[in-house]
Amino acid sequence: MVEILSAAGMRAREAAAIAGGAVTGLALMERAGAEVVAAIFEVWPELGPDLARDPAAEPRRAAVLCGPGNNGGDGFVVARLLHDLGWRVEVFLLGDPARLPPDARRNHDLWAARGPVRPYLDAGAAGAFALDPALWREDSLLVDALFGIGLTRPLRAGLAAARLSRDTEFRLPQGAPRGQVAGCRVVAVDIPSGLCADTGRVLRAPDLPTDWAPFTADLTVTFHAPKIGHLTAEGPAHCGRLVVRPIGL
Numbered sequence: 001m002v003e004i005l006s007a008a009g010m011r012a013r014e015a016a017a018i019a020g021g022a023v024t025g026l027a028l029m030e031r032a033g034a035e036v037v038a039a040i041f042e043v044w045p046e047l048g049p050d051l052a053r054d055p056a057a058e059p060r061r062a063a064v065l066c067g068p069g070n071n072g073g074d075g076f077v078v079a080r081l082l083h084d085l086g087w088r089v090e091v092f093l094l095g096d097p098a099r100l101p102p103d104a105r106r107n108h109d110l111w112a113a114r115g116p117v118r119p120y121l122d123a124g125a126a127g128a129f130a131l132d133p134a135l136w137r138e139d140s141l142l143v144d145a146l147f148g149i150g151l152t153r154p155l156r157a158g159l160a161a162a163r164l165s166r167d168t169e170f171r172l173p174q175g176a177p178r179g180q181v182a183g184c185r186v187v188a189v190d191i192p193s194g195l196c197a198d199t200g201r202v203l204r205a206p207d208l209p210t211d212w213a214p215f216t217a218d219l220t221v222t223f224h225a226p227k228i229g230h231l232t233a234e235g236p237a238h239c240g241r242l243v244v245r246p247i248g249l
């Protein structure tokens, strides 16, 4: 029987493992990030680790969108691992690094030793992400690590949310393969950002345009067990292929 968890149920599992001394939060985050990367190469073997590729070939590109919590922390791990495999990675942070939780901050700093952390709000304007489809081939990745199971409040129409909807506006014309944003493949870390992990509903505040939607991911990588929100309401439509990976809980 497949176990399906609520956000609280997942937190309880993580807290029990950490409290019991079996593992640290930082180790869980590292495992989560590593499992996202492993799942990417398992689902898309053609993107296989670049170290084996022709060094003269144009490196593969990834844009990683990190949010203000530990979902963002997972994103920093994914960015570091792809970079260390030879990918050209750009990282955008929604929020203030100084306010990141400790494990996410640690992974922010490990990434920052490898490359810049750019303000997410510049993402849509910087031209380096989504705005110039020519920069993004179908073997490029967009990693959504903005919000995970900790999205507790409806998303407001703050610039950040609007930027997220702008990014979704840059999807290829109708009929393009699912999740194609400016030619790249979308990977959601844990759950597409904006979805409630307990209901599968999009958490929109009244001032957020009703047509705002989370990314339609090509691949969603979640940890330990599927969450209710992956399987209900708007969850399935946004998750794309759902892969559940163990993180040793």
Ligand SMILES: NC(=O)C1=CN([C@@H]2O[C@H](COP(=O)(O)OP(=O)(O)OC[C@H]3O[C@@H](n4cnc5c(N)ncnc54)[C@H](O)[C@@H]3O)[C@@H](O)[C@H]2O)[C@H](O)CC1
Pocket (backbone or CB within 6 Å): 014, 025, 028, 029, 032, 067, 068, 069, 070, 071, 072, 074, 101, 146, 147, 148, 149, 150, 151, 152, 153, 154, 155, 156, 189, 190, 223
């Ligand atoms: N040990 C662990 O907990 C592990 C967690 N993993 C990953 O962490 C996330 C859960 O992280 P958490 O910090 O609890 O929450 P999120 O990162 O999902 O986001 C919460 C973050 O966002 C803020 N927030 C909530 N609602 C809103 C809103 N409407 N507008 C703006 N900001 C909002 C909130 O204040 C927090 O700052 C989990 O999904 C995993 O990806 C690891 O994978 C394993 C270890």
Ligand SMILES: [K+]
Pocket (backbone or CB within 6 Å): 071, 144, 145, 146, 147, 148, 188, 189, 190, 191, 192, 193
């Ligand atoms: K996410």
